[in-house]
Amino acid sequence: MEHINVFGKSDYTTENLQLFRDVDDVRNLLSSCPVVKVSAGETVSDSSSRGGQLFIVLRGALDVEPTAQSGGDSTASRILPGECVGELSVLDEETNPSVIVAVQQTDLLIIEADRLWKMIEESNGVARNLLRLLSFRVRAANAQLRRRQKVGEFYRQLSTLDGLTGLHNRAWLDQHLPALIADAHAESKPLSVVMIDLDHFKQFNDTYGHVAGDEALKAASRVLNNALRPADFAARYGGEELIVILPESSQSAGVRVANRLCERLQQMAVFADMRKPLPHITASFGVAGLQPQQDARALVSSADAALYRAKEAGRNRVAEAN
Numbered sequence: 001m002e003h004i005n006v007f008g009k010s011d012y013t014t015e016n017l018q019l020f021r022d023v024d025d026v027r028n029l030l031s032s033c034p035v036v037k038v039s040a041g042e043t044v045s046d047s048s049s050r051g052g053q054l055f056i057v058l059r060g061a062l063d064v065e066p067t068a069q070s071g072g073d074s075t076a077s078r079i080l081p082g083e084c085v086g087e088l089s090v091l092d093e094e095t096n097p098s099v100i101v102a103v104q105q106t107d108l109l110i111i112e113a114d115r116l117w118k119m120i121e122e123s124n125g126v127a128r129n130l131l132r133l134l135s136f137r138v139r140a141a142n143a144q145l146r147r148r149q150k151v152g153e154f155y156r157q158l159s160t161l162d163g164l165t166g167l168h169n170r171a172w173l174d175q176h177l178p179a180l181i182a183d184a185h186a187e188s189k190p191l192s193v194v195m196i197d198l199d200h201f202k203q204f205n206d207t208y209g210h211v212a213g214d215e216a217l218k219a220a221s222r223v224l225n226n227a228l229r230p231a232d233f234a235a236r237y238g239g240e241e242l243i244v245i246l247p248e249s250s251q252s253a254g255v256r257v258a259n260r261l262c263e264r265l266q267q268m269a270v271f272a273d274m275r276k277p278l279p280h281i282t283a284s285f286g287v288a289g290l291q292p293q294q295d296a297r298a299l300v301s302s303a304d305a306a307l308y309r310a311k312e313a314g315r316n317r318v319a320e321a322n
Contacts, residue, residue, distance in 0.1 A: 016082040017056060018133060023125035033111050038102040045086070045100040052113035056084040060106025065099045078103070087133060090116050164214055165221035168235035173243065177296045180247060184290055191290040192254030194244040195303040196261070199282045199315040201240040216270045216281055223264045251289025251320055258285040258318040266316070282316035289321065
């Protein structure tokens, strides 16, 4: 980093400097502030550098690269001529939590903390512009936080969705079904679950192949999603087994839903180019309503027992818990 002159004796343009926009007598304010020349790739400031310095780019450009300690994402911010960086380190007297690197040969105006505070005291324009810059920083930080939250929510949702069917997965079920049951008990409201198993699915896979089997699972999942209320939930329990959760629905209401799903699955077309649905893609259903003091494991076991009876009775039908 080479010291080249003082700003007061230089020919740099001042009207494009954000911090001094519409400020009178800028050159006198900056007469004691040095300008340095920084080579491309040279580090201007890092976590070991002392704080309390404001850097204004006169020519060239800087990249501000967040560190792990700063809590930011990995995207560098580009500082162009007229823009500044480091104002927060001046105000809170802490070291800058980012690494500042010259992108190309860059001329920097450096303002020490005590000098900047004196400028703020002497010039309302500098104080106003600094507040504007800080407001922009806060807005940008908030926008970045919202983006990170949205990305985090996106990946959180991906982790609880089944990659093939798009339904909730077993991890989601294990986490949310107990909570839904607890709410139903606390509010004395009904809740029912429907266990679903695609009939003779192994035979379908052996006949048409596993790709076709995947298509059948996806088609069955679409039937569920299209037939359920917004308040209902569908999940892939495992393999060709699916489960539907019906909040505020009694066992008899669950049986009605299961019968509707059974009929729609019989009409399901697995392949888009088929003129008629495959008649052997059917499912068996077991329905159980939540009983007093019953937990998630017991409720699912009751629905599973009903599903077994539906299979034993010939499949492609609905059975309910005793």
